[in-house]
Amino acid sequence: MPFWITLIQIAVVIGVLLFSVMQIAYIERRISAFIQNRVGPNRTGPYGLLQMPADVVKLLLKEDIVPKNATKSLHDLAPIISIAVALSTFAVIPFGDSIELFGYQIRLLIADVNVGILFLLAITSLGVYGITLAGWSSNNKYSLLGGLRSSAQLISYELSMGLSIIGVLMIAETLRLDQIVQKQATYLGGWLPAWNIFLQPVAFVIFLVSAFAETNRLPFDLPEAEPELVAGYHTEYTGLKFGLFMLAEYANMVTACAVTTTLFLGGWHFPYIEYLGLSPIAESLLKVAAFCIKVAFMVFFFIVVRWTIPRFRYDQLMNLGWKVLLPLSLANVLVTGFVILLFS
Amino acid sequence: MSSNGKMIRKKDLTFWQRLYIPEILKGMRLTIAQMFRRKFTYNYPEERFSPPAPFRGRPVLVEENGVERCVACGLCSRVCPALAIEVQAAETPLEKERYPVKFEINMVRCIFCGFCEEVCPEEAIVMSQEYELVFGSQDEAVFGKDKLLVPAEKLHDRLEFLRQHR
Numbered sequence: 001m002p003f004w005i006t007l008i009q010i011a012v013v014i015g016v017l018l019f020s021v022m023q024i025a026y027i028e029r030r031i032s033a034f035i036q037n038r039v040g041p042n043r044t045g046p047y048g049l050l051q052m053p054a055d056v057v058k059l060l061l062k063e064d065i066v067p068k069n070a071t072k073s074l075h076d077l078a079p080i081i082s083i084a085v086a087l088s089t090f091a092v093i094p095f096g097d098s099i100e101l102f103g104y105q106i107r108l109l110i111a112d113v114n115v116g117i118l119f120l121l122a123i124t125s126l127g128v129y130g131i132t133l134a135g136w137s138s139n140n141k142y143s144l145l146g147g148l149r150s151s152a153q154l155i156s157y158e159l160s161m162g163l164s165i166i167g168v169l170m171i172a173e174t175l176r177l178d179q180i181v182q183k184q185a186t187y188l189g190g191w192l193p194a195w196n197i198f199l200q201p202v203a204f205v206i207f208l209v210s211a212f213a214e215t216n217r218l219p220f221d222l223p224e225a226e227p228e229l230v231a232g233y234h235t236e237y238t239g240l241k242f243g244l245f246m247l248a249e250y251a252n253m254v255t256a257c258a259v260t261t262t263l264f265l266g267g268w269h270f271p272y273i274e275y276l277g278l279s280p281i282a283e284s285l286l287k288v289a290a291f292c293i294k295v296a297f298m299v300f301f302f303i304v305v306r307w308t309i310p311r312f313r314y315d316q317l318m319n320l321g322w323k324v325l326l327p328l329s330l331a332n333v334l335v336t337g338f339v340i341l342l343f344s
Numbered sequence: 345m346s347s348n349g350k351m352i353r354k355k356d357l358t359f360w361q362r363l364y365i366p367e368i369l370k371g372m373r374l375t376i377a378q379m380f381r382r383k384f385t386y387n388y389p390e391e392r393f394s395p396p397a398p399f400r401g402r403p404v405l406v407e408e409n410g411v412e413r414c415v416a417c418g419l420c421s422r423v424c425p426a427l428a429i430e431v432q433a434a435e436t437p438l439e440k441e442r443y444p445v446k447f448e449i450n451m452v453r454c455i456f457c458g459f460c461e462e463v464c465p466e467e468a469i470v471m472s473q474e475y476e477l478v479f480g481s482q483d484e485a486v487f488g489k490d491k492l493l494v495p496a497e498k499l500h501d502r503l504e505f506l507r508q509h510r
Contacts, residue, residue, distance in 0.1 A: 034379040039387060205365065308371040 002104070009110050010091075017090055021250045022052045028250075028303050035307045062239035067139055070236065074137035079237070079244035082130030086251035089123050092116045093258045094178045096268045096288035100280060108268075108288060109178055116177035117169065120259060121162055124214060127252065128154040131216075131233050134245070138236035146232030149222045149314065153213055156321040157220075161210035163329035167203040167336040168196050168263050181267030195266040202332045204264045206325050211256040213321070216249065217302060219309040220317060257298035258291075265294050393475075397505035400458045400471040402487075403449060404494040406503070412493055413468035416444040420460035420469055428453035429460060447492060451477055452485040461506070470502050 026041065026049065033040025041048040066072050096108030113119050128151050135147020172180040186194045197204045213220040224232030234245045261267060270290040273283060312320070360366050386393055395401065405412045416433035434445035460469050472494060479485040496503065 031379070035375050037378060037381055037384045039383055039385050042387070304372050304375050305368075308375045309368060 005104060005106055006110060009106075009108075013090060013095070013110060014087065017087065017251065017254065018247075021247060021254055022056065023049075024250050024254065024299055025055075025246070026052045027299075028306075031300070031303050032307055035304070056243065059239055059243035064239045064241065065236075067236050069139040071137040071139070074133050075236075076241070078130050078134035078137060079241045079248070080130075081133065082127060082248035083244045083251070085123055085127040085130060086248040086255060089120055089255045090258065092119050092177055093255075093262055094181055094267060095258075095291050097284055099284035107178075108284070112176065112178060115175045117165060117175050117180075117263075120177075121158070121165075124252075124255075125154065125158055127214075127248075130248070134237070135233035138233075140236050142229045142231075143233050143235045146224055146229045146235070149229075150216060150233060153216075153220065153222060153317060153321075156318060157210040157213035157325070160206055160321060160325035160329045161214065163326065163333060164203040164206035164210065165263065166329075166333050167200045170333070170336050170340060171196065171199055177262055177267075181262060181269065184266040185269040193266055193269060193271045195264065195269070197264045200264070200332070200336070202328065203336075204260075206329050206332070207264065208260060209320075209325060211260060212302070212305070213317075215252045215256045215302075217253060218306040219312050221311060222314060222317060253299065253302055254295065257295045257302065260298055261291065261294040265298075267291060267294075395473045395475065397473075397501040399473055399475075400456050401474045402451065402456070402472055402477060403454065403458075403460055403469055403492075404472045404474075404499070405447060405489070405492045406468050406470060406496050406499060407493045408496050411438065412443065412447075412489070413466045414444050414447065415440050415442045415466055415468070416447075417442075417465065419463045419465065423459045423463045425457060425459065426453045426455045428455075444489070447489050449487050449492060450485060451479070451487055452482060462510075467503065467506065470499055470506065472499060472502065 029051070030040040030048070041051040044050040044054050066075055091111045092109070092113050094107075094109040098105055098107045100106070131150040131154075132147040135143040135145070135150070138144070168180065169175065172183045174180060174183075184193070184195050188194045188198065192198060212218075216222075216224065224234070229235070234242055237245060268287040268291040270287050273286060276283075278286065405414055407413075414431075416431050418431050418433070421427075421429040421431045428450045430446065430448045430450075431444050432446040433442050435441060436443040456471070458471050461471050464470075
């Protein structure tokens, strides 16, 4: 595959990702309004669709304020780390099967890293630096508390997240995300899609809960718990830098949904598509659409959960992480191992 | 607490309640059901709230046959806790003998308590259903008789409400 095709892929993926992340913020505001029996933003453009572009322009035009005693270099660096980490995780996620265009066989995946999952885990754990540095460099006690909370939270939930993935890896026998999806594109007993959610339901739940904690979404949004910490780690941020944090937060959410889809919901697998008898190009496009729909469903799920469950207390958060999820994921690995030993 | 107000201890929870996940799904069903309920809010400038008769909007003077009912007794200005009403009486050849030559309500001071309406012996000052009050300056907020006089037909709902409940 020539180099320039990868470049085009990167441009397309970043463009689509940034656009969808922006619109997800709008969709979240709209859905949360509906849940609270309100109407939500509907003034700017048709159905309020231009609300988020307008907000972005507003953030761009705002003054960039750095507190007097803040460490300016770190204060500037923190949002860059956050957004870079949030966007670069998408590099290894396969968003479709291969497609044949203009005589080239293009694989719909930017970087086929042979340790895809490890890359993913490593990059997402870098995200904690963005938040911690933001809290630390702001020279504000609330920001610092937010940063500390987030580092503790991310570290404890990363563990159960990694362990829950092991069950999936044992079934797939590979670290390549591409092949994990391929493995799921078969049928159990001839009719049920062999998605890992059916094979590894416990791992799915553990992964999902950890994903909520990793993306700092409610019910685990302690780093920015408004009633306690003003706005947490980004209290002292304004304008574009604040916008980058918000963007990173939503991008993280999309990435978490995409990873969940890839690992547990069969990625781009469109059940029973081979019986439809479509042309290869239509089939590939439908697979990309299937991936997008699954991610959209997960995003909707994230939003609904946000408005359903109240925030955890900090000790409850740690109890859940260390006393429930970690032993459960270890037990899951053990049981999966026994089952594989017995049946193969 | 459960829905019937009984205290539930952690040790009394059933296995499925302890598992927490079915309960979360139940909660999510409730949340999603809320999305399809009627909206409470209005698209304000296009859709406006038309208040029911008990609503206390801005106080107005009732106008009957082109004349205000008010006899300028001054009770409203006496009872007004915010000192928003100013009345100046004068004589008139009409049957009621007295009329307010000047009747001013300072809408910046008015607290919409409705005491003036309650105390009025003639049912001459009532709370209307208008709630859109915007002023550009302090002087603009002082409503004279020109703005306060409203024909009785327009206030029918409120007058009817007062007749029933007073």
